[in-house]
Amino acid sequence: MGKATGFMEYERQAVKERTPDKRVKDWTDYTIPLSTEEAERQGARCMDCGVPTCQTGMEMTGGTSGCPVYHLIPEWNDLVYRGQWKEALRREHLMNNFPEFTGTACPAPCEGACVLGINEQPVAIRSVERSIIERGFAEGWVVPEPPKTRTGKKVAVIGSGPAGLAAAAQLNKAGHSVVVFERSDRPGGLLTYGIPEMKLPYEMVERRIRILEQEGIEFRTNTEVGKDYPASALQADFAAVIMCTGAAVHRDVEVEGRQLGGVHYAMDFLHSSTKSLLDSNLEDGKFISAKGKDVIVIGGGDTGTDCLATAVRHDCRSLVQFDVYEQKDGVRDEVSNPWPQYPRIHRVEYGHKEAASVFGSDPRAYAVMTKKFVGDEAGNVKEVHTVGVKVRIDEHGNRIREEILGTERVWKADLVLLAIGFSGPEQELPQQLEIEVEANTRVKAEHGRFTTNREGFFAAGDMRRGQSLIVWAINEGRGAARECDRFLMGETVLP
Ligand SMILES: Cc1cc2nc3c(=O)[nH]c(=O)nc-3n(C[C@H](O)[C@H](O)[C@H](O)COP(=O)(O)OP(=O)(O)OC[C@H]3O[C@@H](n4cnc5c(N)ncnc54)[C@H](O)[C@@H]3O)c2cc1C
Numbered sequence: 035m036g037k038a039t040g041f042m043e044y045e046r047q048a049v050k051e052r053t054p055d056k057r058v059k060d061w062t063d064y065t066i067p068l069s070t071e072e073a074e075r076q077g078a079r080c081m082d083c084g085v086p087t088c089q090t091g092m093e094m095t096g097g098t099s100g101c102p103v104y105h106l107i108p109e110w111n112d113l114v115y116r117g118q119w120k121e122a123l124r125r126e127h128l129m130n131n132f133p134e135f136t137g138t139a140c141p142a143p144c145e146g147a148c149v150l151g152i153n154e155q156p157v158a159i160r161s162v163e164r165s166i167i168e169r170g171f172a173e174g175w176v177v178p179e180p181p182k183t184r185t186g187k188k189v190a191v192i193g194s195g196p197a198g199l200a201a202a203a204q205l206n207k208a209g210h211s212v213v214v215f216e217r218s219d220r221p222g223g224l225l226t227y228g229i230p231e232m233k234l235p236y237e238m239v240e241r242r243i244r245i246l247e248q249e250g251i252e253f254r255t256n257t258e259v260g261k262d263y264p265a266s267a268l269q270a271d272f273a274a275v276i277m278c279t280g281a282a283v284h285r286d287v288e289v290e291g292r293q294l295g296g297v298h299y300a301m302d303f304l305h306s307s308t309k310s311l312l313d314s315n316l317e318d319g320k321f322i323s324a325k326g327k328d329v330i331v332i333g334g335g336d337t338g339t340d341c342l343a344t345a346v347r348h349d350c351r352s353l354v355q356f357d358v359y360e361q362k363d364g365v366r367d368e369v370s371n372p373w374p375q376y377p378r379i380h381r382v383e384y385g386h387k388e389a390a391s392v393f394g395s396d397p398r399a400y401a402v403m404t405k406k407f408v409g410d411e412a413g414n415v416k417e418v419h420t421v422g423v424k425v426r427i428d429e430h431g432n433r434i435r436e437e438i439l440g441t442e443r444v445w446k447a448d449l450v451l452l453a454i455g456f457s458g459p460e461q462e463l464p465q466q467l468e469i470e471v472e473a474n475t476r477v478k479a480e481h482g483r484f485t486t487n488r489e490g491f492f493a494a495g496d497m498r499r500g501q502s503l504i505v506w507a508i509n510e511g512r513g514a515a516r517e518c519d520r521f522l523m524g525e526t527v528l529p
C-alpha cells in the first residue's frame with residue numbers, strides 16, 4: 035500500500051485552479067495539475083482497503099458509486115507514492131484507454147466511494163490519475179502500439195465520442211481493421227463539442243486521436259452514416275458494426291414564447307462557440323454570442339455550468355442560472371445518501387466561481403420554474419417570467435412540485451440557454467437499420483452484451499444508456515468491443 039500512515043500525515047490536495055478573475059480572460063485549461071511531489075504525497079494517503087469500493091463501479095439509487103472502468107486505484111496510488119510512475123501508467127491503461135479524459139473531467143464517483151472519505155477528505159484520486167497520464171505523455175511513454183497481426187476483419191464504429199473511441203481502440207488492439215465514422219468535422223463527440231476548451235482542451239483529444247491513427251484506426255470525419263454514407267452499405271462493407279452515436283435529442287421547455295429569437299439549446303451555444311474558437315479564435319463570428327447580453331441559463335446541471343463559463347468568456351452583461359431544485363446541503367445526508375453513494379451535495383463548480391468573480395455573487399437562483407418568455411417587436415426575447423416552486427410529498431410518497439403564490443418574477447434577458455438535459459438518441463439511424471429501441475427511445479441492448487436485435491450490430495455509450503458520463507461511455511465502448519470480438523472470432527481475450 036501507499037505509506038501506512040500517509041492518510042494521517044497528509045492533507046488532501048486536488049488539482050489547483052487558476053484564479054477565476056484571470057482565467058475568464060482566456061480559454062486555456064483552468065486547472066493546474068499536481069507536481070510530481072504533490073502527486074506522490076496524495077498517493078501516500080491511499081489505505082489500500084481490503085474492499086476497494088473506489089474501484090468497484092456500480093449503480094446505486096440512480097447514481098454511480100465507485101469507478102465504472104474498475105480502475106486499479108489502490109495499485110497506482112501505491113506505485114505513484116513509490117515513484118514508479120511508468121508502472122503506474124501501465125496499470126492505468128489496463129482498465130482505461132483514456133485516463134486523460136476521466137482524469138480531467140470525470141465527476142469522480144471513485145472519490146465519493148473512497149473509504150477515507152467516511153470521516154476524512156477522500157484521496158485525490160482523479161488528480162493522481164491525471165498526473166500519471168500527463169507524466170506519461172511528457173516522458174514519451176505513451177506511444178502508438180499497433181497490433182502485431184491483423185485478423186482481416188473490418189469493423190465500423192459510428193460516432194467518435196468516448197464510447198466510439200474506446201470501442202475502436204480495443205477492436206484495433208485485437209487486430210481488426212477499424213473505420214470510425216463521425217459526422218462532425220472533428221472527432222471526439224462531446225469531449226470536443228460539448229465540454230468547453232477550458233475544461234477539456236481539444237489538444238488533449240487530438241493528441242490521443244493521433245496515437246489511435248498511428249495504431250491503424252481510420253477516422254472518416256464529416257461523414258454522417260445514413261446520409262453521407264448509406265446505412266444500407268454497412269452490412270456489405272463491414273463484418274460488424276458498433277453504434278455509439280450518443281443521446282443528442284434535447285429536452286425542451288414547452289412554454290409560451292419558446293419560438294422567440296435568442297432562445298437556444300445549450301448545445302447549439304456550446305458547439306458553435308467551440309467550433310468558432312478552434313477554427314478562428316472566435317473571429318469568424320459564426321457562433322451564438324453572449325457578448326453584452328443579459329444571459330439566463332435554464333438548468334442547474336453540468337451543461338448549464340459549461341454555459342456559464344462560456345458566456346462569461348464571451349463577456350456577457352449579466353448572468354443567471356435557474357435551478358428548479360432547492361439548494362442542497364454542503365454535506366451528504368447519512369440516511370438518504372450514505373457512503374459509498376455519490377454525494378448529492380451543494381457544489382460550487384468552475385463556472386459558478388467564474389460568474390461570481392465577474393458579477394460579485396453566485397449566479398444560481400434555486401427552486402425557480404420558467405412560466406413564459408416575452409419578446410420585443412422584432413420577435414426577440416426580452417423577458418423570462420418565473421415562479422418559485424416547492425416540493426410536497428403526497429400520501430403515496432410521490433414528489434409533487436407546487437408553485438408558490440406571490441413568488442412570480444420577471445427577469446431581463448436577451449439570450450436564454452436551455453440546458454435541461456437530453457431525452458435520448460436520434461432515431462434516424464436505428465430506424466434505417468431496423469434496430470429496436472426501448473420505450474424511452476434508447477437502443478435496446480443489454481449492458482454487458484451490447485448486442486442489438488440485428489446480428490453483428492452492437493450499441494454502446496449514451497445511445498444505449500442515455501446521457502451519462504465519459505467514464506460509463508468508456509466502460510460501454512470497451513464492453514461492446516469485447517462482445518464484438520467474441521462474435522467475430524468465437525472467443526476473446528479483451529477485458
Ligand atoms: C455539455 C456537456 C458537458 C458534459 N460534461 C461532462 C463532464 O464534465 N464529465 C463527464 O464525465 N461527462 C460529461 N458529459 C457527458 C459525456 O460527455 C457523455 O456521457 C459522453 O460523451 C457520451 O459518449 P458517447 O460516445 O456515448 O457519445 P457522444 O460523446 O455524444 O458522441 C457521439 C458522436 O456520434 C456522432 N454521430 C451521431 N450520429 C452519427 C451518424 N449517423 N454518423 C456519424 N456520426 C454520428 C456525433 O457527432 C458525436 O460525435 C457532458 C455532456 C454534455 C452535453
